[in-house]
Amino acid sequence: MVCRNNQFFCLSILVSVFCFAASSCNKNINSESNKAFVCFTNVSPDASPIRIVFDLTDTLTGSGAIPFGSTSGVAGNPYLTAVAGIHNLQVLGSGGQKYVDGNIALSVSHYYSFFAYDSVTSGGSLRTLILQDVLNPVADTSSSVRFLNFSSNAPFLYVQFTDARDTFYLGNRYFPFVGDRQTPSALSSNSIIKAGTYHVVGTMNSTSFYDFGSMTFTGSKIYTLYTKFPVDSTTTNSLGVIHHN
Structure with missing residues (x-):
């Protein structure tokens, strides 16, 4: 799905979770049962290196900003761990520029690729693309x-x-x-x-x-x-x- 800034990303349909009293509605990032995995790539040639922030406080790329033509993580393991659900997502430049500010929906145990791309517009925003990754095993040949x-x-x-x-x-x-x-x-x-x-x-x-x-x-x-x-x-x-x- 290709989205403009400030639009709901809605790549996938969230898995519905019915919570009863005293159940695990308050799962956090340390829980193994509510994880989603996202790799982030910067495809904007004139944007500064980007940082990804969830819900205004959780900087997923805290170990370093992502420069043009680069992806989060390391080769063979580009995915960052996030809590599944609907979250505010911001893509920020190194000087605090807000390139993207919207919502993202992540399903439990799913893998995604997120791309910030195109030239920075006069309003300072970038376009985004989010794809679900299907990592089926591949033969060794x-x-x-x-x-x-x-x-x-x-x-x-x-x-x-x-x-x-x-x-x-x-x-x-x-x-x-x-x-x-x-x-x-x-x-x-x-x-x-x-x-x-x-x-x-x-x-x-x-x-x-x-x-x-x-x-x-x-x-x-x-x-x-x-x-x-x-x-x-x-x-x-x-x-x-x-x-x-």
């Missing part, structure tokens, strides 16, 4: 790859993978700019490829090519690749990479 297009100057991209034996288009479809009101299901899907090293190129037509260089994908691993605004046909573009496991 394969990799799972999701591709997201955050480049408004490339309204759609076909993504070509080439190795020593084969050339194919990821997902056999094009990847639209995420800001064009795409549905979460269209953006959340992953493609299974053979593990290995590929040269990756984005194309819009027979004359528009964007070189993304050589990339290696390890067996049993799950990746999100994303473009960084804007892409340039005259040079090699560095894709952002999230290592989910």
